Amino acid sequence: MNEFALKYGCNPNQKPSRIYxxxxxxxxxxxxxxxxxxxxxxxxxxxxxxxTELKKATGLPSATSFKHVSPAxxxxxxxxxxxxxxxxxxxxxxxxxxxxxxxxxxxxADRMSSFGDFISLSDVCDKATALLIKPEVSDGVIAxxxxxxxxxxxxxxxxxxxxxxxxxxxxxxxxxxKKQVFGITFEQGRNxxxxxxxxxxxxxxxxxxxxxxxxxxLLISLITLKYTQSNSxxxxxxxxxxxxxxxxxxxxxxxxxxxxxxxxxxxxQAPQVLELPFKENVRRADRDNAIDVYIGTDYMDLLSDGxxxxxxxxxxxxxxxxxxxxxxxxxxxxxxxxxAFFPFGDNIERARKSGVEYIAEPxxxxxxxxxxxxxxxxxxxxxxxxxxxxxx
Numbered sequence: 001m002n003e004f005a006l007k008y009g010c011n012p013n014q015k016p017s018r019i020y021x022x023x024x025x026x027x028x029x030x031x032x033x034x035x036x037x038x039x040x041x042x043x044x045x046x047x048x049x050x051x052t053e054l055k056k057a058t059g060l061p062s063a064t065s066f067k068h069v070s071p072a073x074x075x076x077x078x079x080x081x082x083x084x085x086x087x088x089x090x091x092x093x094x095x096x097x098x099x100x101x102x103x104x105x106x107x108x109a110d111r112m113s114s115f116g117d118f119i120s121l122s123d124v125c126d127k128a129t130a131l132l133i134k135p136e137v138s139d140g141v142i143a144x145x146x147x148x149x150x151x152x153x154x155x156x157x158x159x160x161x162x163x164x165x166x167x168x169x170x171x172x173x174x175x176x177x178k179k180q181v182f183g184i185t186f187e188q189g190r191n192x193x194x195x196x197x198x199x200x201x202x203x204x205x206x207x208x209x210x211x212x213x214x215x216x217x218l219l220i221s222l223i224t225l226k227y228t229q230s231n232s233x234x235x236x237x238x239x240x241x242x243x244x245x246x247x248x249x250x251x252x253x254x255x256x257x258x259x260x261x262x263x264x265x266x267x268x269q270a271p272q273v274l275e276l277p278f279k280e281n282v283r284r285a286d287r288d289n290a291i292d293v294y295i296g297t298d299y300m301d302l303l304s305d306g307x308x309x310x311x312x313x314x315x316x317x318x319x320x321x322x323x324x325x326x327x328x329x330x331x332x333x334x335x336x337x338x339x340a341f342f343p344f345g346d347n348i349e350r351a352r353k354s355g356v357e358y359i360a361e362p363x364x365x366x367x368x369x370x371x372x373x374x375x376x377x378x379x380x381x382x383x384x385x386x387x388x389x390x391x392x
Contacts, residue, residue, distance in 0.1 A: 002026050009038045028171035029142070033155045034163035036140055040118055042069050044142040044165055047120025050074060050227040052169075055122040057195060057219045058239070063102040063129075064224075065109075065117040070232075070247065072113035074224045075105030075240030084108065087268040089284055090132065100128040105240040107136060110261050111288045118142070118163075125150045137285060138162075144169040191391075195222045199385040200360060204372055207381040213238075214335050214358040221337030222360060222389065228339070230390040233347075235262040235354060236335045242266075243354070251340065255347045259354040263328055266355075267295040270319070270327045277313045286311065295319060331355030339389040341365040345374030352378045362388050 003020035004027060017038055021027055029044075036044065043066035050071060054062035060076040077098030085092060088108030096104070099121060107114050119133065121143040130150035133141065140163025141154065154164050178187045199222065200215055210218070217236035224234045228246045233254040235243040243262030245254035267273060268291060276294065278287055290311050293302040299318060302308060308315045334355040341364045342348065348371060351359070363384030365371065375382045 001030075004029075004031065006038050006041075007035060014038075028168040030166045032146070032151065032164040032166055034140060034158075034161050036163040036165060039068065040140055040163055043067070043118035044120060044140070044167075046227045047071065047118060048142050048167055050223060051120045051122040053195065053223045053226070054220060057223060058216060060239075061097075061099040061102050062122040063099065063106040064120045065106045065114040066120065067113055067115075067117050070229045071106075071224055071227065071241065071244060072117060073106040073109035073241055073244070074220065075102050075109070076220065077102035078105070078239040080104055083269050083274075086274060087265075089287075094132065095128040097126055097128045099123050099126055100132050103129050103132055107132075109240055109242050109265055110244070111284075112292055113261075115285060115288070125154070127153070130154050133157075135284065140164060142167055191226065191389075193226070193387060193389075195219055195226065199387065200383040202363075202384045202386065203381060204363065204368075204384050205375045205380060205382045207376070207379050210358050210381050210383065214333065217335035218337055218358060218360040218383070221335055222385070225337050225339040225389045225391075227391060230339050230392060232339045232389075232391075233258045234337045235259065235351075235356065236337070237262075237333065237355075242334070251338070251343060252346050252350065254338075255342075255350045259350055262334065262354045263331075264292065264295060266328060266331045267319075267324060270324075272317070272319045272323065276316055278311060279313055282311055295324065328353070328355075333357055335359070337361070339391070341368070342371045343367055345370045347371070348374040348378070348380065352380065356380065359383070360385050362386060 003018055006017040008015050009017040019041055047064045047066045050064050051062040054076055058076040062076045064074040065072045080096055080101045088104050090104050116137050116139055118139050119141040124145035125143045126147050127149045130153040134153055142165040154162055175190055177190050178185055197215055221234040221236040224241050225232050231248050231251050231254045233245045234241050235258050242265040243258040245258030248254040290302055332355050335358040336351050336356045338361040341362050343365050357380055359382040
């Protein structure tokens, strides 16, 4: 098969729509179930590249959760602590293979953004991973293969319409890529840049110490940024992205957006959130939405009389701004990557409020000295990678 007809393009009025190989060769993908759409394939193919690079960099099975051509989460298959099992809605008795742990982390980091995602897996999808995918609201998954039991579980989702794509892991695209905009063809060399520890050797701050675990997190952040719509910033901790800010025109807005997501990830681990008295019949998505409001500034929309009764067995106490700041002050050892240089020190000021202690960015701003000075003020170690990672 060298062509696949899609239902429509980005929107229902954009017809006809298809994917095909210009050279007449076979497509490197096989649709095992469902009928993936235009955006599904954009997410799937970008996500597949991301997890392939993550596995190469970490040596661990990797997963990503994509929405609208940017990752909502990305992770490698590190063991899952009990507290993350709780905030990711993973049953304590669930089997967690390395691939399942990677998926749980990728999906769980920003569950609001991952709602209705497209999943990419670096390894053959096993039963344990399929069982974690089963209850989630998702459009589809791409992987190099599927265990028979896993495939049957996935094919049963969405009344049998769940999109399941198998990709040939040996496929390599041409070194030059093309796209059209307004009838005009653009051409460029593919971004084949290898993101390796060598990019972290030029440490420009007074603090020169970046431990090995932080180096891995910085590589994860940079690989994630390589496939995130620019401008973009990524906060990482413990082998996973915890906050991704994508597609903002201003770099500080990226840093704020990603930082607020990282803060939410950490706030969800606070006792006030873990102990919210949800009624048993409240669904996951409704719990996620409620938690997001509860830890935000509009919490009274949730806690006002006549509203809280729909979700909780008793009215929760307010999680005050002072209590939230005190909890966030315990957030440490976070790594931050940026796809282009920080033009002002305000980005560092915002990042350190979310526990950032290690940074990787290209450097090259006329205000590099100001950015370095701000890092030095907080003892942050920063490496200049010398490379930009714009993606559009």
